Amino acid sequence: MTEALTTAQTLSLMGAGFVNALTPLNLLAMAASVTLGIVIGCLPGLSAAMGVALLLPMTFTMEPATGLIVLGGIYCGAIFGGSISAILIHTPGTPASAATALDGYQLTLQGKAGKALATACVSSFFGGLLSCISLYFFAPALAKLAMKFASPENFWLSIFGLTIIAGVSSKSLLKGLMSGALGLILSTIGMDPMEGVKRFQxxxxxxxDGxxxxxxxxxxFSMSQVLILAEKKIKERGNVVAVKDRMMLTWAEFKLITPTILRSWIIGNIIGILPxxxxxxxxxxxxxxxxxxxKHKEDFGHGSIEGVAGSEAANNAVTGGSLIPMLTLGIPGESVTAVLMGGLIIQGLQPGPELFTRYAPMTYTFFAGFVLIQFFMLAIGLIGSKGFAHISRLSDAILIPCVTVLCVVGSFAIRKNFVDVVLMLIFGMLGYLVRKFDLNPAAIVLALILGPIGERGLRRSLLLSGGNPAILFSTPLCWALIILSVIGIMSPMLMNRLEKKSVVPESPQGDVDNRTEAEVSE
Amino acid sequence: MKKSDICVVAFMYGVCALFFSMTLKLKPAAQIYPKFVISLLAVLTTLYVIKMVMDAKKYGVQNGFDEVFAGFQAQQFFKVVVMILAFVVMLKVFGFYIAAAVFMLITLYLLKVPKLHNIIATVVIIAIVYFAFTEFLGVRLPKGMFF
Incomplete structure (x- = not known):
């Protein structure tokens, strides 16, 4: 099954995906991972990328589809979980919920915490669920295009991936590109793929093996976060306000937020697809x-459920969209998807067209699991939000040693090798310094992943052309990727515009008690 | 320009120098790609130096370290770092479970976590690791020299 799939085959794979995803083990994995994700998300000291990285080794021994479902569950759960602490203690659990705190906390102060949580939960559910539509329909189409890629295109693809992540996620474009180049150097450690000689071991x-x-x-992502937490004064978190009202929306309220959810779905989906x-x-x-x-602008900043719905539907709509470039082209657009890509690689799978041909049953099982995860998120969110709110008050003093132990176990568990623990500590220290000095850890990771692909692409191309670099500019696809790379470098300006456009009405409570600078930059 | 950026630049040039010296020991065909990526980093770092110089002329030189390390709790940070290093060393000597328990109890004590919370957190995290990694995933964690 190496050719592109027909529509009938795709539909049959979609159906089979649901059958495979509905096994008791997969359902248990969904429930557990979504719960874990919500816990991680609602803890203001932890981020979604950190949580996925920390729990990555646990998926090592699982079936690839189950492993990916677990990581997807943590991802979606963490993005939603951030809203719980945003609404109840005015501290967004993740940067993705910063806008939710503006109106969510106001609703809490008015004794409508249940209403705010229910709105966040329902909006996150629909945002995530609708984002699966684009995952199902755009991903195979993009994978079909990726089938045309040969060595020169693979080289430019890795360059494009690096320029986009280095450009957009960094405060300084040059620092982002330097981070990517540093990662490329580190990716050369290990055996030379063409000459078979040892390099920098x-x-x-x-x-x-590098x-x-x-x-x-x-x-x-995880050990560096421990060091970031350790350097700051341990603060007591705000008290959790008791949820006195019912966690339910009336039909009229649901009708009110429906257009907002639909708009935010489109916004979140497009933002997610854009690397x-x-x-x-x-x-x-x-x-x-x-x-x-x-129609009720005056409510914004004073407790508007439309505000909560707009923010939460958009951030969860990002999840499905952001998987598309990662799964089809191997270009993760942000930290979490870069870590998720690590989850694919750990299973011996390479993102790209093969996921939609040779490994299509596994991919469609993951897609179906991703749809079902949204239902688990809705149920667990509605039932457990009051309980999760208390977890969000857990002190950083307790998180520091707990996360350290999990980092050590996780890094050891992959190859049962002590050197890996030391390597993890070195990268932990590097990650800490990188974040302190405004370099970009996501670009380093991406370069570690894309480096070998780019190197093979470049060297094979030159081997085929007898050393003539003109081969790198020989096809229209190469040029398209070169243009995209240039746009990638220019993209910080576009992102700055997007951020500036998102002018937010002032909250009477003042600024949200937001994350640390390093966390936000992540 | 920030003085703190001088550290970044020095680090990047240091990495370039280290890898370049090692590259020269490889056979010629294997040198090409490493030289390409080393040059890339060197060029980008040099561009950043030029930007720093231009910024210095325009806005003057700022410290930068006070911003990078604002609110830095030195004592607390180094206590945690020492405990992490001790934990890794203890892993080899005493095995995972003893090392983890000692690490958790002492670190939580140093971070002024109340005794009861300290014990509960230690027991919970060790139970999680045991059931998730040893029982569920079948990972054999380090046993140490004595056990």
Missing amino acids: FGQVALY INTTCALIGL GAGASIACFMGYNEAYRFS
Whole structure:
């Protein structure tokens, strides 16, 4: 099954995906991962990328589809979980819920915490569910295009991936590109793929296959977060306000937020598909559009359920969209999808067209699982939000050693190798310094993943052309990717415009007690 | 220009120098790609130096370190770092479970977590690791020299 699939085959794979996803083990995996994701998301010290990185090794021994479902569940759960602490303690659990805090906390102060949580839950559910539509329909089409890629295109594809993530997710474009180049150098550690000679192994046999990507991910995203938490004064979190009203929306309220959810779905989906933009931008854009179209503008900043719905539907709509470039082209647009890509690689799978031909049954099982995850998120969110709110008060002092232990276990578990633990610590320290000095950890990780693909693409191309670099400019697809790379470098200006456009009405409570600078930059 | 950026630039040039010196020991065909990526980093770093110089002329030189390390709790940070390093060393000597329990109890004590919370957190995290990794995933965690 190497050719592109027909419509009938695709439909049959979609159906089979649901059958495979509905096994008891997969359902249990969905419930557990969504719960874990919500816990991680509602803890203001932790982020979605960090949670996925930390739990990546747990998926190592699972079936690939189950492993991906677990990671998808953590991702969706964490994005929704951030809204719980945003609404109840005025502290967004993740940057993706920063806009939710503006009106969510106002509703809490008015004794409508249940209403705010129900709105966040329902909007997140519909945002996530609708985003699956684009996942089902755009991903195979893009994968078909990716089938035309040969060595020169693969080289430019890796360059495009790096320029987009380095450009968009960094405060300084040059620093982002430097981070990518540093990652490219680190990706050369290990055996030379063409000449078969050892490179830069520092006498360590464990580095024969290069740097273990999962260890690097755990170090850069999770261990570095421990060090970030350790350097700050341990603060007591705000008290959780008791949820006295029912966690339910009336039919009239549901009708009121429906147009907002639909608008935010489109916004979040497009933002998700665009490599480089993420849920933190989408939530403000969704909120902003909800404000622009609302007939009750005066409620915004004073407790508007439309505001909560706009932000939450948009940030969860990002999830499905952001998987498209990652699964089809191997270009993760942000930190979480870069880590999710690590989850694919750990299973021995390479993102790209093969996921939609050779491994199509596994991919469609994951897609079906992703749809079902949204239902689990709705149920667990509605039932458990009051309980999760208490977890969100957990002190950073307790999180610091707990996360450290999980980092050590996770990095050891992959190859049962002590060197991997040391490697994780080195990347943890590197990640800490990288974040302190405004470099970009996501670009380093992406370069570690894309580096070998780009290297093989470049060297094979030159081998085929007898060393003539003109082969790199020989097809229209190469030129399209070169143009996209240039746009990738220019994209920070576009993103700045998008962020500036998302002007948010002032909250009477003042600024939201937001995340640390490093967390936001992540 | 920020003085703190000098550290970034020095680090990047240091990486370039280290990898370049190692590249020269490889056979010629294997040198091409590493030289390409090293040059890439060197060029980007040099561009950043030029930007720093231009910024210095325009806006003057700022410290930058006070911004990078604002609110830095040195004592607390280094206590945690020392405990993490001790934990990794203890892993080899005492095995995972003992090392993790000692690490958790002492670190939580140093971070002034109340005794009861300290014990509960230690028991919970060790139970999670045992059931998730040892029982569910079948991962054999380090046993140490004595056990």
